[in-house]
Amino acid sequence: MEIDYKLPVLIFISYFTLLIPALFWIISPQLKRSFDQHSTETTILFVLTGVFTTITWIFVCKFMYLDYTIWSFSKGFHWDFSLNAISHWLHDVCLFEDVVREASTGAWSWLWTHQIATFEVIVWTTILTIEGWRRRIPHLWAYMLLCKAMGVSTAMGVFCVVMLSHPPIRRRPSLKLLGVLAFSITVGLITVLITPYVSTSSNFMTNLVVMHAVALLPLIGDYDEQPALTVYDGTPKFITLLYCFIAGANFSIYLQQWIKCFMTCTESKHILCRLVSTYIDVFWEHPAQTVINLDNIGTSIMSVVWMWLYSQQEFKKRVPSWAWATILLTPVLTASVTLPIFLSAYECSRLTVKQKKHE
Template sequence: MITYPVDIAILAGYFALIFGLLGCILPFVAKSWVWSKTSQFTFGFSLVALLTTWTYMFKYFHYSYLQWQSSTDARPESLLDSLSLWLHSVSLFDDAWRTVSVGTIQWLWSHQLCAFTSTVWMPFLAIEAQRRKIPYAWAYMLLGQVVAISFAACLFFAVMACLPIRPAGTVAFNASITAICAVVGIVTVVVSPFVATGSGFMPNLMLMHAVLVVPLLLPNNWLHPFTVRQSRALAAIYLFSAGANFVNLLQQLIPAIVTAKAQFIPEMISVFMGHPAQSSIGCDILCVNYFCAAWMILDSQSLDRPKQGLHTKMNRKIAYFLCAATPVLSISITLPLYLAWRELSYT
């Protein structure tokens, strides 16, 4: 007999959601595999992201179970009953996010992924899915939230690689709502460390996750033809994101360096490896930085709409420079700068 069947059902539902989202996306990934060698490499990167992040995710599950087991006197009759008691006694989502949010170095790692997803990945998905008529854009965002952003990003890049950009007149977008969501997103990121130990943490975290899908679920009558004006507005969103993320990075980085001093790098490594939840999100951050930087290089070679002297050679130089700067600044700053340039080169 299972003491808490609902808790088992919630965990099962979580994995069912993952497979359901994959069911929406993988048919298009499979087509891209046939049509494009770039897609094949990108899909391979997605498997690397999945392996690294979820190795530590399963370690986190095991760690949490052992912690519960050592603190309880319960004697469950079966493994399923033991799992139900464990799941009922802990809050995996809350515990994991508080672990990676409490502490200067912990949040220095984790805020990069939150900032990237809230202010860069969300508008990128909204416009690029429209440009290439990629269905289920919201599924990539949800998959990133429940599995890993790097995994979902690589799958999206794989589909992008084999689909041409449609003429601007056939693309629809809503820059205003996207901008509002980006502002709300960065506010939730800034607020997170201040509420990380209180009751406001989960509402703020849920708002951060919820606002990410809003621009991806807008009905058609809320979208407008993608004009030069909207393209420039999108470039402005990317520039705002880069600036806001840079300021936020400095606010996290300076106190961490002042506190740790010569031990800053060892402390960063120690925190990264100190808890499996932190290691999982840390791997996601590293994969996002590496894969998106690589995508910048590939994409810069395909820009073929120069205007006013903006040539492919300059696109490549900018992409290589920003790629080299990514380990220092993080992809949450360098990618939106590249995307802003990209939008201006299209107009």
């Protein structure tokens, strides 16, 4: 069969047969170490990861089918489904851009989409950087690429499984690492903020490239541990404040977006009912939107499970009241807000314990 555009087809096939398997192969030693422990926590996280990945990718396939159908009719006639037709479709469209653009246009769509955007670019980058460095987990960039290739909930589940078998062995990230991380999340935050304003312009793809590129910066290379010059060095406090800043910034964006959505319903007599119904309707409005939303929900559930498991592990089977608060507030405030609060409170509790030991 003659294929007019071989390169797009080759890239598409390589995505599933080379890129994703290669990423799992790179992190396979760490995964094997986790599975060798045969722990209940590992099983729970692994099962959840499989469920979220399966559900999300069912809708990814639905989106691709819809996109192909729309494209074929846009040509003025219905193409017979063939590899050559697929090559023309892949040549004419940009699937990644189309998914994000569709899910970023409009106040209600962005209400859902910004949650996963802020989590991936700001929260997830910080967790990978700090926890990965502390635990000496190699190839952190592979987990970020896995996040972009398969979804945030999938990559988060995999990394949480790995963290269970890699306890922290380093304490003080270098100032260079923290500086690169601060730069990365600052630029990432700016790109998230401007996304809805460029969603219909030619600058949209450039903004996406910058957003995802800066997230990789603190994950490339190895950084030495900062020497302990004093007992009360500022590194733990900086990390605590960093998580507080992330939670505050994400909450501000979340609240502002809800206000924008509220303003679209002010003419309705039953504003609350209209808000709830519109919020739910947008979830299933388009397969692209549903893909983003399902990944968002999967990430929130994974965050709740991780906060509970991590609290049990660190506090000897006792979940602190502040941990329960972040867990219960996650469905309301989203994981992009509650998980940084949880991590900030955890860092603060560790710092308090260390100070008491030296008093």
